[in-house]
Amino acid sequence: xxxxxxxxxxxxxxxxxxxxxxxxxxxxxxxxxxxxxxxxxxxxxxxxxxxxxxxxxxxxxxxxxxxxxxxxxxxxxxxxxxxxxxxxxxxxxxxxxxxxxxxxxxxxxxxxxxxxxxxxxxxxxxxxxxxxxxxxxxxxxxxxxxxxxxxxxxxxxxxxxxxxxxxxxxxxxxxxxxxxxxxxxxxxxxxxxxxxxxxxxxxxxxxxxxxxxxxxxxxxxxxxxxxxxxxxxxxxxxxxxxxxxxxxxxxxxxxxxxxxxxxxxxxxxxxxxxxxxxxxxxxxxxxxxxxxxxxxxxxxxxxxxxxxxxxxxxxxxxxxxxx
Ligand code: GZL
Numbered sequence: 001x002x003x004x005x006x007x008x009x010x011x012x013x014x015x016x017x018x019x020x021x022x023x024x025x026x027x028x029x030x031x032x033x034x035x036x037x038x039x040x041x042x043x044x045x046x047x048x049x050x051x052x053x054x055x056x057x058x059x060x061x062x063x064x065x066x067x068x069x070x071x072x073x074x075x076x077x078x079x080x081x082x083x084x085x086x087x088x089x090x091x092x093x094x095x096x097x098x099x100x101x102x103x104x105x106x107x108x109x110x111x112x113x114x115x116x117x118x119x120x121x122x123x124x125x126x127x128x129x130x131x132x133x134x135x136x137x138x139x140x141x142x143x144x145x146x147x148x149x150x151x152x153x154x155x156x157x158x159x160x161x162x163x164x165x166x167x168x169x170x171x172x173x174x175x176x177x178x179x180x181x182x183x184x185x186x187x188x189x190x191x192x193x194x195x196x197x198x199x200x201x202x203x204x205x206x207x208x209x210x211x212x213x214x215x216x217x218x219x220x221x222x223x224x225x226x227x228x229x230x231x232x233x234x235x236x237x238x239x240x241x242x243x244x245x246x247x248x249x250x251x252x253x254x255x256x257x258x259x260x261x262x263x264x265x266x267x268x269x270x271x272x273x274x275x276x277x278x279x280x281x282x283x284x285x286x287x288x289x290x291x292x293x294x295x296x297x298x299x300x301x302x303x304x305x306x307x308x309x310x311x312x313x314x315x316x317x318x319x320x321x322x323x
Contacts, residue, residue, distance in 0.1 A: 033065070034063075034064045034065065034091045034092070034289065034290065034293050035064070035065045035067060035088070035090040035091050035092075036059060036064050036065070036066050036067065036090060036091065036092050036093075036094060036286075036289050037067045037069075037081070037082070037084075037085025037088065037090040037092070037093045037094070038055055038059075038066060038067065038068050038069070038093075038094050038095065039069050039071060039078045039081040039082050039085070039093070039094075039095035039096075040052055040055075040068065040069065040070050040071065040095070040096060041071060041073055041078070041096050041097075041098045041121075041122070042070055042071055042072045042073035042074075042098070043070060043072075044073055044170075044202070044203050044204050044231070045203050045204065045205075045229055045230070045231040045257070045259075046230060046231060046257070046259035046260075046261060046323065047229060047230070047231075047257045047259060047277065047279045047323070048203075048279070049323075050259070050279040050280065050322075050323030051096070051121060051279035051280075051281060052068070052070075053282075053323075054279060054280045054281055054282035054283075054323075055068070055094075055120075055281065055282045055285060056068065056282070057282055058282025058283045058285065058286045059282070059286060061283075061286070062283075062286035062289075062290070064286055064289060064290075067084075067085060067088065067090060069081035069084070071098060073098055073170065073202075074098070075097075075098050075099055075102055078095060078097070078098055079102075079103075079105075079106045081095075082095060082106050082109075082110065083106060083109065085110075085115070086109055086110055086113045086115060089113070089115070090115060091115070091289075091293045092115065092116050092117075092118060092289045092292055092293050093110055093115055093116070093117045093118070094117070094118040094119070094120050094285060094289065095117075095119065095120070096119070096120050096121035096122045096137075097119065097122050097123065097124050097173075097174070098122070098170065098173060099170065099171075099172035099173050100122075100123060100124055100125050100172060100173065100174050100177065101124075101125050101172065103124045103125070103128050103131075104127070104128055104131070107124070107128055107131035107132065108131060110131070111131055116132075116133045116292045116293075117131065117132040117133060118132065118133055118134050118135075118136065118285065118288055118289065118292060119132050119134070119135040119136070119137065120135075120136045120137055120281050120285055121136075121137045121138075121279075121281065122137065122173060122174040122175060123135055123137070123174045124174075133292050133298065133300075134288055134292070134298050134299060134300055134301070134302060135300065135301050135302070136281055136284055136285055136288060136302045136304070137281065137302075137303070137304060138175075138277050138278065138303065138304050138306060139178075139303055140174060140175045140177075140178030140179050140182065140277075141178040141179075141181055141182035141185075142182060143175075143178075143179055143182060143256055143275045143277060143306075144178060144179040144180060144181060144182025144183035144184075144185070144186065145182040145183070145185060145186045146182075146275045146308050147179070147182070147183050147186070147226055147254045147256065147273070147275050148182065148183045148184075148185070148186020148187045149186055150254060150272075150273045150275075150308065150310075151164075151186075151187060151193065151224065151226075151254065152186065152187065152190065152193075154252065154272070154273075155192070155193075155223075158192065159192070160192065161192050161193075161194055162192050162193050162194065162223045162224060163194050163196045163219065163222045163223050163224070164187075164193060164194065164195045164196065164222065164223065164224045164225075164226055165195075165196060165197040165198070165212075165215050165219060165222045165224070165225050165226070166180065166183070166195055166197065166198035166199075166225075166226045166227075166228075167199065167200075167201040167208050167211060167212065167225065167226070167227040167228060167232040167233070167236060168180055168198060168199065168200045168201065168228055169200065169201075169202070169203045169228040169229055169232075170200065170202050170203050171200045171202075173203075175228060175229075175256075175277075176200065176203075176228055179228045179256060180198070180228070183226060196219050196222060197215045197218065197219055197222070199211050199214075199215065201227070201228075201232035201235065201236075203228070203229050203231060203232060204231055204232065204235070205231040205232065205234050205235040206235060207232070207235070208227065208231060208232025208233065208234070208235030208236050209235030209236060209238050209239045210235075210239075211232075211236075212225070212232075212235065212236035212239035212240065213239045213242075213243075216239060216240070216243050221245065221250065221251070222251055223251065223252065224251065224252045224253075224254065225240075225247075225251050225252070225253045225254070226254045227253065227254065227255045227256070228256055229255065229256050229257045229277075230255050230256070230257040230258070230259045230261060230262035230274070231257075231259075233253055233255035233262065233265075233271060234261060234262065234265060236253070237253070237265060237270050237271075247265075247270040247271070248266075248268075248269045248270040248271060248272055248311075249269070252272045253270065253271045253272055254271075254272065254273050254275070255271050255273075255274050255275070256274070256275045256276075256277050257274070257276070257277045257279075258274050258275075258276035258277065258278075258306075258309065258321065258323075259321075259323055260318070260321045260323065262274055263309070263314050263317060263318045263321050264318065266309070266311055266314040267314040267315050267318055269311060271311070272310070272311055273308065273309070273310050273311070274308070274309045274314075275306075275308050276306040276307050276308065276309065277304075277306060278304040278305060278306045279323055280304075280322060280323065281304060284302060284304070288302065
């Protein structure tokens with residue numbers, strides 16, 4: 001959702017939270033000694049580092065005790081961490097599911113233990129919706145659509161085909177599934193756009209470079225790279241330059257996240273457009289944790305504020321980038 005429209009939604013969500021907080025609550029605010037168990041995906045990207053920092057700083061500011069685990073991108077580690085939080089009887093559990101499926105059992109265990117669960121950043125399969133209280137994060141389908149809309153405008157005057165290579169995020173993850181779906185949906189009406197290769201770079205810079213090297217061996221000169229995150233785009237830029245081509249010119253690059261490193265690359269004309277995905281969820285999460293712990297109603301879905309930045313905006317935007 002674009003910044004303007006979303007700001008209205010955030011204000012509405014905030015008023016809902018405020019409205020809820022003024023309603024007579026079923027339970028009084030706990031004595032403030034809240035314990036939040038947070039199972040983080042890992043530390044695979046600049047986005048993730050910023051997200052973890054935001055959660056840790058916000059918990060400290062809110063006076064909430066944070067039990068933080070890093071799953072190193074392994075679902076079994078996240079499940080074990082959540083089971084640990086249940087044994088510990090934390091007040092609230094929050095996590096960013098590394099992939100969408102495989103959460104039914106552990107979420108039912110949290111429900112049986114009467115510990116509310118908040119999803120942040122990524123989602124789980126829809127059949128598990130009754131097992132969590134709220135989902136705070138971006139609309140990844142819309143991010144993919146924004147990437148497609150930019151591409152359609154960029155090539156409006158092109159009559160020939162536009163060959164696209166796609167670096168997907170972690171296989172099975174909500175951002176990879178949804179960014180792929182949103183992008184494909186946006187470009188499907190114009191047959192000139194052809195996705196000639198689409199492979200996972202697992203959201204990391206190293207894998208993004210490795211996969212882009214392999215793709216370039218098979219597709220010498222694609223027109224466009226659509227990378228599901230900045231880290232893979234930055235790795236791919238290295239591969240493109242080592243292949244003797246100019247990123248941003250010979251191969252136009254669409255990236256997602258909006259990290260400082262990506263804005264530096266865009267200022268250097270190596271990336272053409274960045275679809276922002278905001279990792280700074282900490283303060284919103286802590287407000288939700290307090291409301292949920294007090295037994296108050298909260299929105300089932302809270303979307304984050306984000307925008308789209310073009311190359312012309314990079315220099316002006318860079319100094320204010322917070323991650
Ligand atoms: C998106 C988040 C993704 C980022 C990647 O909300 O889950 O995971 O786009 C990160 O950079 O690894």
